[in-house]
Amino acid sequence: MTPWNGAAPPADPPITAAGWLRIAWRGAVLGIVTFGCLGLLLLVRLVERPIFGWHRPVTPFITQFVCRMAFVILGIRYRVQGRQMRARGAVVANHASWLDIFTLNARKRVYFVSKAEVASWPGIGWLARATGTLFINRDRREAKAHANLFEERLKAGHKLLFFPEGTSTDGRRVLPFKTTLFAAFLTPGLRDILHIQPVTVVYTAPSGQHPAFYGWWGEMGFGAHLLKVLAAKPQGGVEVIYHTPLRVADFPDRKALAKACEEAVRSALPG
Template identity: 65%
Template sequence: MAERDVTNRALWYSEEAPDPVKLGLLGWILVLVRGVPLFLLVLGGLIVLLAVRLFERPLCGMRRPVTAFIPQFVSRNAFRMLGIGFQTSGELMRQHGAVVANHSSWLDIFALNARKRVYFVSKAEVAKWPGIGWLARATGTVFIERDPRKARAQTKLFEERLKAGHKLLFFPEGTSTDGLRVLPFKTTLFAAFFAEELRDFMYVQPVTVIYHAPAGQPDRFYGWWGDMDFGPHLLKTLGALRQGRVELIYHAPAKVSDFPNRKALAAHCEDAIRHAHALARPEK
């Protein structure tokens, strides 16, 4: 059973203990009915991606004109198999740049891939996690290290990926929550956007992710936070008798050069996400 890494980053904890996972007979049936097709979808998508990448990489290098669509296809159909509603609003960013969003659950990976082809930015330790690390590498995740000596090299990597047309996705809160709030944004990663090589052509699009719980369930039903185990949360999601929905709101892209520094840009993105989140539900 996978556990959250608690040694390398700060985690957010609720004042109340997570809701217990209770699955009756019907719940376990739904786990199988939804879980088996979902597993086959993810596995099949990974196999196809790796097979296509064997030809795509030598021909196209860093660009992914074909394989970029595979995670999007998998993500869209994952929500259909789970029975979770999916809706979006706002225009997708056309310019080169990054996407930043609030973070509530492992479901965010499916949600943010479903409409927009993105590449996640993650700490280097994730690359070593069993299963998850391999999947992250295969789908083009950018891994970064908290080592000032490597900042220049990482900025160069960002530049190469962005100029190749990749949309890099960050979670500036630094951790996930119960989905009922937006935590203050950490500004460290925004500093890379102001590098001389990136600032003039770089845009950042804030995206608000909002989960609406199934009828009769706590508002934080889909939240995955602290050191909650992945396995029970996955079972709870698969075995839900009723499902809720996830809503994505795409805000206007912000041009990096319009802001004096990383703190101003981070505050702008946080305000946009926090305001839309507050309209959907009062912050706790």
């Protein structure tokens, strides 16, 4: 998937001595919490998997704890609007940053649908696999295989979450939604039992910083962006807006369903 390069990235603010101290202690604490809980999750999964299979009654709470603690450790304000969907189905959201993983997991137990290459990324790939991420190749020829995977996971009660833009942006816009994956929700085995909840993620930059401070897109390096976020003081905030779930059976095809989701997500993005 080609990364979005529609805006020039902002210049990174210089990291002061105090900033490096924040990087050291925030990074250490975040690493201990993340990988310590990852070890706990894997131990619990050894018991959970043979007993419950795809059903995960315990480990998602560990993931949520880590994601909530990340915002406490980083000092980023976190707010939520709207109600989380209780019905069986999937979640779609705009994509602005690697922080989206923490943002969207912190309040709702979801399982990400991600491009296959993420599984091989150091660190992030390990975390993604451990937390039940579903890896796919975004290829129309694999639509039937995707539908079978989605059906298995959705019928197990999983809330699958995917980013229909197909790439991350600067967080200040919503790109046209790609419709391919929506076809999987319109199969006979899923169409009449599923809802899709659109979600808008809105980041607010720290005072005095570029509005796209938290955005991570194009060819931006992960390491440099992580250091910038760890060093920031003051921090900004993030707001997660849950929209009214859409009943899949109410839409004639994947294009209509994707358009309705895209309009809902875009409606809550400032400007």
